[in-house]
Amino acid sequence: MHYTLDGSDDPSNVLNLMALDAYVTGEQPHAVVRTLDSVADDIDLIPEGGILLRSISGASFLQLVQGEGWTLRTQRWRDGTGQAVVTAVTRERAEAVAAYVTDRTGSIEEPGDDKVDMGFWYRSARGPYRSTRSIAAPRWAEIEQNYSSGSGAALGKLMSTQAGEVAGRLVLLHGPPGTGKTTALRALAQEWGDWCQVDTVLDPEAFFADPSYLMEVIIGSEMDLHLSDGESRGDGWRLMVLEDCDELIRGEAKEASGQSLARLLNLTDGLLGQGREIMVAITTNEPLNRLHPAVVRPGRCLAQIEVGALSAAESSDWLDGEPVSTEMTLAELYARRGGTDPTMHEAEIPMQQVGQYL
Template structure:
């Protein structure tokens, strides 16, 4: 192959340095880049599969496996054929598949053959809803995965909330795209009052028109412009064109409290820009925030009129409501009880008046 002046192959010498921190799978990753880097196979196509069907090899017909490695958390397979090379990186149930080839058409064809029929779609259950989860992966950068989560209907969950909260939630659960004015949904109140439980039910109530995604590292999202742009601007896998998206940010006390502009830098400004600034223009994006802060401690820019689709303080049930929920007055204080405390009483694990350290799995369901 002739080499023209300014050929990019001369600008990036390929060296492979291996030390004790590298694994065999890392070596497979590096070997895969060789033919693409030297220009022998200058075209590439890739895709990700969230759930691979059991038994799927992700290899096209007549593929020759030249390297295979398995680490504790993933495996890597390098295969080749006439004019193409393929890398399969697998982790848990998911996989990344990348093909390089001598032509763009061949790379696309080989990739299509490799992943044909490999996507495993679990049968959706009526009580389940698909929720996305965003996080920054050390290997792949900003990444979105999906899970089926259980969520009750609003009629089933409604008794878990005190009357004023339930009435406010009634309106929120019935919201449609035509009703949307503000882009920020704010749930605030003490721990254990059921904010997360309400959001799971909201995801089920809105599932016909809105995809709900939970950001697992919100403290990083608004301090990493690249991460924010991937979520706000990029097209989300599995989200049909025209559907709304609700990004959930849980426990964002530092981001939205009164002194946030000093402590969180540009993070607060970027949050507000996503809800009603230039960043959010043309995007059907809502942002849901939960916090344990009192309303008086929140930044006035967050709670100003017109910015919030809903602003709901989720508090404890009254004494009467708690007794009705539990079926007995035993253990219920005069001030009432939070949802987490009522579940603890039902399990017989302590009086409601003691805000127990519910840091296990059950406590997380009612935050």
């Protein structure tokens, strides 16, 4: 093999060529690539028996390590994410070296009983990327009193759904701001943790506008997903969360969003979703009668729940008997409990006399 370097190349080009040399020649014909969610600055990613051949510090930190029958190239970017590329003489050896690296990286805080690992998808300069974070997620029994009787009953039924009971691919939570839709989804991630991985798409507009981004997320088989009991799985139910997608699903969405609505419908009840155990959860502030009829048609939704304010009586009970004369949202209730009465307004600032500046 012959390689040519010129003045436009930098040390990373040399390191990348060296990392792939044994793979190109066939000496190490097996390769494994792993995405690293969180890599500490001081972490040692050199497996036992490995020799550091090259390192580069700059916009990212790269290392080239070689051991008996394997080669490892690791890269850590400034945001703490990274990548590991392993080539080896056997598939088993490549997987073992990759497992060593991934075991030493990941979320800094281990999830507890009140936390779940949630994936966050976004389109970066390197293409679609998934980062995993441990987030607080309450049990449904702990927050059930935060919802009105009608909303609570519907949400409770959704929380108890099992994998074999999935009859629709869309979960739609609609209602005014501050009623607890996001909190309900965090509880859903907790209740479904044994059989469903929950991911959030941070840029839904780009997600549905770019087919390559969509396909990478939906079909990407290299994601290392984990159940709550620690077992790894490549397949299984996944729930993609899209928050505040009013423009995507309202009545005039077809004209405003182009093919985005069509791709959403295709994902939940079309060819794109066939063979993939995937659901989509959408939150919106739009009332039901303003949503596109194709989104809310019978059979498409696993759940279609209006998350509204608590009645005056329910609000009073929530506040331990404090008198309430009108319905209140969950955000207003927490503000009232914290000492801020949402029905009170700041005194108006008196009009000040101003000069004729112009």
